[in-house]
Amino acid sequence: MKVDLLVNGARCRLDVEARTTLVDCLRDHLDLTSVHTGCEHGICGACTVLVDGEPARACLMFAVQADGYAITTVDALAPAPGELSVIQDAFCETHGMQCGFCTSGMLLVAHALLSRNPNPSHADIVDAISGNICRCTGYGQIVDAIELAARRLAGTNIGAPGARIMSGPAFKFVSANRRVREDRRFAAGRGHYVADIKRDGMLHVAIVPSSHAAARILSIDAAAALAMPGVHYVVTGAELAAAVDPMLNGLDTPRVRRFSLAVGQTRYSGEWVAAVVADTRAIAEDAAERVEVAYEPLPHVVDVERALDPSSPEVHPEHGSNVLLDKTFVWGEVDRHFAESPRSLSFRVTWGRNSTVPIETFGVLASWDPWHEMLDVWASIQMPKYAEQIARALRLPANAVRVHYDVDVGGSYGVKRGIKHTVLVAYLARKLGRPVRLIEDRLDNMRSGDAHGPERIFDVSVAFDDAGIVKSMKMRALDNVGAYAGRAPFQLGKPIGAIVGPYKIESVQYQALSVMTNKAAQEAVRGFGQSPTNYAIEAAIDKVAAAIGLDRVEVRRRNFIRKDEFPYLIPSGTRYDSGDYHTVVDKVLAHADWSGLQQERDRLRETGMLAGIGIAACLEPSGGNSSFEPLLNPKNTTTTWMDSCRIIVDGLGHVTVAIHTTSSGQGHETLAATVVGEVMEIDPDRIRVVRPDSLASLPSNSPVGSRMAVMLGGAAFHAAQKLKRKLTTIAAHRFGVAADAVDYVQGAAIDRATGKRLEWADLILIAHRNIHLMPEGMEPGLEVTHVMQVPTGTALPTADGRVQMYPCHSFEFHVVLAAIDPDLGKTELRRYVIGHDCGTVINPHIVKGMTLGGIAHGIGAALMEEFVYDADGQMMSQSFMDYLLPSSHEVPSVEIVHHCTPSPFTVLGQKGSGESGYLGAPAAIAGAINDAVSSLGISFDKLPIRLTAISDAVAAARESTGGQ
Amino acid sequence: MKAAPFEYVRPQSVDEACICLAADADAMIIAGGQTLVPMMAMRLARPSRLVDITRIPELHGIRDDGTAIAVGAGTRQVTAANDCSIAGSVPLLAAALPWVGHAATRNRGTIGGSVANADPAAEIPLVLVTLKGSVVLRRPAGSRIVAAQEFFIGPMMTVITPATCIIEVRFPVWSASLIGVGFQEISARRSDFALVSAAAQVALDDSGRCVACALGIGGASAVPQRLDAAADALVGSRLSDDEIGQAVRAAVDTIEIMTSSHASDGYRRRAAAVLGTRALAEARDHAIQCAAGPVQ
Numbered sequence A: 001m002k003v004d005l006l007v008n009g010a011r012c013r014l015d016v017e018a019r020t021t022l023v024d025c026l027r028d029h030l031d032l033t034s035v036h037t038g039c040e041h042g043i044c045g046a047c048t049v050l051v052d053g054e055p056a057r058a059c060l061m062f063a064v065q066a067d068g069y070a071i072t073t074v075d076a077l078a079p080a081p082g083e084l085s086v087i088q089d090a091f092c093e094t095h096g097m098q099c100g101f102c103t104s105g106m107l108l109v110a111h112a113l114l115s116r117n118p119n120p121s122h123a124d125i126v127d128a129i130s131g132n133i134c135r136c137t138g139y140g141q142i143v144d145a146i147e148l149a150a151r152r153l154a155g156t157n158i159g160a161p162g163a164r165i166m167s168g169p170a171f172k173f174v175s176a177n178r179r180v181r182e183d184r185r186f187a188a189g190r191g192h193y194v195a196d197i198k199r200d201g202m203l204h205v206a207i208v209p210s211s212h213a214a215a216r217i218l219s220i221d222a223a224a225a226l227a228m229p230g231v232h233y234v235v236t237g238a239e240l241a242a243a244v245d246p247m248l249n250g251l252d253t254p255r256v257r258r259f260s261l262a263v264g265q266t267r268y269s270g271e272w273v274a275a276v277v278a279d280t281r282a283i284a285e286d287a288a289e290r291v292e293v294a295y296e297p298l299p300h301v302v303d304v305e306r307a308l309d310p311s312s313p314e315v316h317p318e319h320g321s322n323v324l325l326d327k328t329f330v331w332g333e334v335d336r337h338f339a340e341s342p343r344s345l346s347f348r349v350t351w352g353r354n355s356t357v358p359i360e361t362f363g364v365l366a367s368w369d370p371w372h373e374m375l376d377v378w379a380s381i382q383m384p385k386y387a388e389q390i391a392r393a394l395r396l397p398a399n400a401v402r403v404h405y406d407v408d409v410g411g412s413y414g415v416k417r418g419i420k421h422t423v424l425v426a427y428l429a430r431k432l433g434r435p436v437r438l439i440e441d442r443l444d445n446m447r448s449g450d451a452h453g454p455e456r457i458f459d460v461s462v463a464f465d466d467a468g469i470v471k472s473m474k475m476r477a478l479d480n481v482g483a484y485a486g487r488a489p490f491q492l493g494k495p496i497g498a499i500v501g502p503y504k505i506e507s508v509q510y511q512a513l514s515v516m517t518n519k520a521a522q523e524a525v526r527g528f529g530q531s532p533t534n535y536a537i538e539a540a541i542d543k544v545a546a547a548i549g550l551d552r553v554e555v556r557r558r559n560f561i562r563k564d565e566f567p568y569l570i571p572s573g574t575r576y577d578s579g580d581y582h583t584v585v586d587k588v589l590a591h592a593d594w595s596g597l598q599q600e601r602d603r604l605r606e607t608g609m610l611a612g613i614g615i616a617a618c619l620e621p622s623g624g625n626s627s628f629e630p631l632l633n634p635k636n637t638t639t640t641w642m643d644s645c646r647i648i649v650d651g652l653g654h655v656t657v658a659i660h661t662t663s664s665g666q667g668h669e670t671l672a673a674t675v676v677g678e679v680m681e682i683d684p685d686r687i688r689v690v691r692p693d694s695l696a697s698l699p700s701n702s703p704v705g706s707r708m709a710v711m712l713g714g715a716a717f718h719a720a721q722k723l724k725r726k727l728t729t730i731a732a733h734r735f736g737v738a739a740d741a742v743d744y745v746q747g748a749a750i751d752r753a754t755g756k757r758l759e760w761a762d763l764i765l766i767a768h769r770n771i772h773l774m775p776e777g778m779e780p781g782l783e784v785t786h787v788m789q790v791p792t793g794t795a796l797p798t799a800d801g802r803v804q805m806y807p808c809h810s811f812e813f814h815v816v817l818a819a820i821d822p823d824l825g826k827t828e829l830r831r832y833v834i835g836h837d838c839g840t841v842i843n844p845h846i847v848k849g850m851t852l853g854g855i856a857h858g859i860g861a862a863l864m865e866e867f868v869y870d871a872d873g874q875m876m877s878q879s880f881m882d883y884l885l886p887s888s889h890e891v892p893s894v895e896i897v898h899h900c901t902p903s904p905f906t907v908l909g910q911k912g913s914g915e916s917g918y919l920g921a922p923a924a925i926a927g928a929i930n931d932a933v934s935s936l937g938i939s940f941d942k943l944p945i946r947l948t949a950i951s952d953a954v955a956a957a958r959e960s961t962g963g964q
Numbered sequence B: 001m002k003a004a005p006f007e008y009v010r011p012q013s014v015d016e017a018c019i020c021l022a023a024d025a026d027a028m029i030i031a032g033g034q035t036l037v038p039m040m041a042m043r044l045a046r047p048s049r050l051v052d053i054t055r056i057p058e059l060h061g062i063r064d065d066g067t068a069i070a071v072g073a074g075t076r077q078v079t080a081a082n083d084c085s086i087a088g089s090v091p092l093l094a095a096a097l098p099w100v101g102h103a104a105t106r107n108r109g110t111i112g113g114s115v116a117n118a119d120p121a122a123e124i125p126l127v128l129v130t131l132k133g134s135v136v137l138r139r140p141a142g143s144r145i146v147a148a149q150e151f152f153i154g155p156m157m158t159v160i161t162p163a164t165c166i167i168e169v170r171f172p173v174w175s176a177s178l179i180g181v182g183f184q185e186i187s188a189r190r191s192d193f194a195l196v197s198a199a200a201q202v203a204l205d206d207s208g209r210c211v212a213c214a215l216g217i218g219g220a221s222a223v224p225q226r227l228d229a230a231a232d233a234l235v236g237s238r239l240s241d242d243e244i245g246q247a248v249r250a251a252v253d254t255i256e257i258m259t260s261s262h263a264s265d266g267y268r269r270r271a272a273a274v275l276g277t278r279a280l281a282e283a284r285d286h287a288i289q290c291a292a293g294p295v296q
């Protein structure tokens, strides 16, 4: 059909199918890839455009409906190429974004708000953006940006609110309140996401999902689908399994085989049974409906405790049981400590199945060039050893797989691993000789993207004394991994590196139990299992305090490792690097006005509200390695877990830094440039950062395990040191002195004794053009590389199951005041203060954003997010209508209290901060709710704690006590 | 998540729209599309043809005909929210509109679309039922007016027959001088669909006595429900908190709760009582405030 649109002032006459949504029209027909899709059902706001000047969701409109309307996208906001509007600039100044995926929508909403209301209140801003979900930022810096823009537009600019500059050693660029360089392109709508990439002849995949939780596949009839115009191919699990190797399964469980498509049997509702390839995604979906699959339903199990029962249906009958992993560690004299302790208590808490759910779904595009024998892959990926895993599964040499790292990832927070998607499209691309892409839609993502997070039952016992000192802990963690191993078992392993939290618990017994059910498989989720574990530990400390009638903060203080005890060896073998927990707590309580906060709680109670204060003290292990792999699988002897950086200074003296991974909003380009600039004493803004493809890259392990500040920062630092050394060596040769007699100062090499100087230009000239002036044997040019191993992580586990897990340990102390409507059960977070110590901060904006975003994510886990399955094994929360992500209304303004205890194990004293808020927020919020309802004699021991559950329990409690 | 193929037509008049609908049993009307498009994207709705009525001039406009404000079915929610006659004459609708979806969906969504969709938790149908409004329908055979209470017959179900188009939605105007309204709602996130909502409108005489009262509950039952027993019991009272609480509690016990997985039956009944009580108290306070304050 013909449509006539006025897009960003230009008249566009197009011919589209009636079913083409406005967002697909803008993206596919007009290449306006600044408009994104996150849900295609009207909830996330990523597709927001202005229709005749007012925000509208472009996925909720067919292009034909927009005929004759004026459409504005973010592309029209910039006054000139390379120049940002005031609002865009304000977003860059406050770092009101991370991955950039929601940013176009946020900017247009902000633009519309400020056009209508130049002087909005804080509440107006929060309300205006509440229809746009940001999964990265927790909204704080977005609100700051809009407030700043309003002031600037009104001509009353006073500087940005900014993130605070840290205390710590004197740095020039590190810790400075500098902009995040990635933000410019995102604010301009110029992020480069996988769905924005087009290749000639590209075909599209849609999935045929299983309608049963468990069923034998009797037959698949694709004839009707294949007969449809535009349909190229239908592939089944049987065909795929004959051509590729199973995906890697980290444990030694060879009979739990996993392919991209179900082979012979489906194991969860939504599992991929077949894939259709067609000219467009819409045609592929039409055809997927016509693929006829005959099933014979099999018994299924979704409840993990039932799955543990040997009589229950087996998810993988070949494996002989549903248990993937059952390993008990005993570190220290647990039995003696329990026997000798005057007190003990036991309890159960349950962590519901949720995930990080980025607004960009997972997507991958693969293309095979038979003349070069090369598989090119573009993906929204955050996966260590991705290229190797693809090559292995497809039986290709690793040097025939080229992964393009210059793809912006629209949020990941752990989950974007996509091996199953990639193997499928890579197989199809080779088979069909055409580029093939699979961009999950939201349903694919939720029910079968295999990206759920941990679902855990903790049974915990602690032994303690009358003073509240916890001596020993027993923890059994029973994890519902879903239908395949995925990374789930290892997410029980990583928390071993901080199994005692910030406390001096002397001995621990830990049973890690991974059990399969007929649910979707898990993927790595922010914190890799640490947030559920922290929730269980913090619940224990709260219960100890209640048992002895002591203040919860005081009990924590008594159990904390003291500042002078670092490095501190915990029973499970990890040496914590540094920390000053008591001081952070003191600072937070002073900032929050602890007694004032308690008075506020009591005042709320007097008004008839339920009110409570929650606290959580927890650790963020960072600088990730993979020590949990050999710990849980003795056949795995991996100890190496490197990251890398290359610096090139060209013949004109300009510096280019190469990093070797994708990023999903963490600001790695800013990180690398800042560190190299710091060491080389040059303005980071003059440094270019590039991302070569995987074949041109040094070995790297992607941004997992909160590792990049430590590992990419470390690699950049060491590479820059090498560069400096090369420059001083060249100069020393010219001066005729020893290398260590020459200083490097702001680009010049100076003979310390004589004061003779060689300037940057001189040094570049020698390195690039005057080999006759170079020291003998030195390579010409100026290129240095550094491949860095995780500090401290070099040994295999001991026979008794102790290992050094991550090197660094950031600390957080959360304090939250919750007010609950006793009748309706709605929890409102009235105050949220977090004390945060991640050592030396490299970029304060980035750390602030990570912290706020993590808290928002934790609020979701605590109160509303859950993948729910019914008794038939059908998933009940497949869309954003049922899986609820916190909006700006649900996330309070968070106050951050900084502290800096540098790590002795890292180059600048830095530690990780990417997981921060998420690791403690659920524990703190649950604690606040339980404090609020404790007077009724009830408590909640399962997350999420929904408003209906609170209301029902409060009503029941009141009824049993005779009502109120 | 792409809609199945369909045809699209954009008639210029209601009669033409009715003819388009009559010609094809699987045709559907699309107005703002804020509910229909996602249903189509998930292929839960598969119309063979979409009849786009958004540009039919006779479906636009907000008229005050003395006893009611007649809102053209194609009027966008944002237009209604910014309209002075609605703010002045149907303040309950004005109070409810900010709760409808988000700003971005109100910019496209229409009054008639929300009524036709008949979501039991939707705000506009609740206001319509509470105020005893009506819906004007047009078929090729002619027009008729249906009272709101007869219009909604179940979750997402109305008396609309195929080839029928909503022309107008009529919200009665109360003539009393001292009117107050209250709108309350609970949802997991603000701006989500309501688990339960309550709408109340009261009129007071100069002495502060209630002379007229209407209360409706949404989300708790299959269709929005008026609690006439509570409203009638309160006429003549001074709307003290106790009187309101008692009347609402008694009336809520008679609601037939719609069971769903999002909240227990007990929750819905409890929330209906609490929100109904709060909405009435809000309406009372609003009326008193109007009496005290300058005429708005």
Ligand code: FES
Residues within 6 Å of the ligand: A036, A037, A038, A039, A040, A041, A042, A043, A044, A045, A046, A047, A048, A057, A058, A059, A060
């Ligand atoms: S609201 Fe349109 S993509 Fe989510």
Ligand code: FES
Residues within 6 Å of the ligand: A096, A097, A098, A099, A100, A101, A102, A103, A133, A134, A135, A136, A137, A359, A410, A411, A665
């Ligand atoms: S920046 Fe908002 S979703 Fe990533």
